[in-house]
Amino acid sequence: MAGKRTAVAAKERLTREAIVSSALALADAEGLEAVTIRRLATDHGVTPMALYWHFRDKDLLLDGVVERVLNEVEVPSYPEGEVPAWDIRVRDVLTAILQSLQRHPEVANLVHNRFLGCAPGLDLAEMFFAALLDAGFDKERRAELGIQALHNVIVMVTMEPGERALNASEEEVARRVREKKANLESLAPERYPNVILCAGTLVSRPVEDRYLNLGLEVMVEGIRAVQAKLVRLG
Numbered sequence: 001m002a003g004k005r006t007a008v009a010a011k012e013r014l015t016r017e018a019i020v021s022s023a024l025a026l027a028d029a030e031g032l033e034a035v036t037i038r039r040l041a042t043d044h045g046v047t048p049m050a051l052y053w054h055f056r057d058k059d060l061l062l063d064g065v066v067e068r069v070l071n072e073v074e075v076p077s078y079p080e081g082e083v084p085a086w087d088i089r090v091r092d093v094l095t096a097i098l099q100s101l102q103r104h105p106e107v108a109n110l111v112h113n114r115f116l117g118c119a120p121g122l123d124l125a126e127m128f129f130a131a132l133l134d135a136g137f138d139k140e141r142r143a144e145l146g147i148q149a150l151h152n153v154i155v156m157v158t159m160e161p162g163e164r165a166l167n168a169s170e171e172e173v174a175r176r177v178r179e180k181k182a183n184l185e186s187l188a189p190e191r192y193p194n195v196i197l198c199a200g201t202l203v204s205r206p207v208e209d210r211y212l213n214l215g216l217e218v219m220v221e222g223i224r225a226v227q228a229k230l231v232r233l234g
Contacts, residue, residue, distance in 0.1 A: 014044055016054045020064040027106045066110050070120035073100040089131040091220045093124055094153055101157045108157045115150060135227045149219055156215045161206055177203050
């Protein structure tokens with residue numbers, strides 16, 4: 001009887017927010033594959049049915065995880081009457097999204113198809129599209145640029161160069177880096193001289209701020225170039 005009362009009390013304490021927090025923390029620590037209804041139920045000391053009370057299936061749970069990550073985005077704000085130029089606002093929105101995804105790289109790929117499925121994502125999209133409207137882009141081009149920019153930001157996080165240490169020791173990561181570097185440096189120098197010269201940088205973790213800032217600059221400069229071309233064509 002006491003065991004039943006304990007299980008009921010645990011279920012009553014279990015909230016949607018607590019489940020999402022646990023799922024996100026588990027993904028950060030062990031990867032997205034570790035996030036299962038059964039694992040979360042075990043961690044909370046309840047049966048899987050207690051989680052299904054809040055989320056009918058894992059897909060809805062992942063929707064909640066994405067909403068939490070996007071809710072952590074520090075949305076750019078500006079003093080009234082001091083709204084920056086459109087390109088600065090575009091960069092600010094992309095930077096804010098990137099910084100939030102950096103904290104949770106294991107779930108960043110989930111954002112692709114869920115960004116517009118929650119209020120935080122819709123708010124960020126509205127800010128981005130409003131900036132592009134001020135730049136003179138029509139609705140089709142605004143949507144296309146938004147899709148491209150979001151996907152590029154996600155790739156910057158999920159496909160960052162170098163070896164990642166999740167589920168691997170530092171020694172194992174260092175060994176993989178040495179092997180990849182040695183393989184590139186053993187290429188035929190008469191055919192791949194520049195690949196060989198860049199080998200160390202290609203296989204190492206990048207200098208984070210410089211790498212990410214470069215990626216953002218490439219995106220923003222690309223959008224500026226498209227806008228300038230449209231202006232020239234009238």
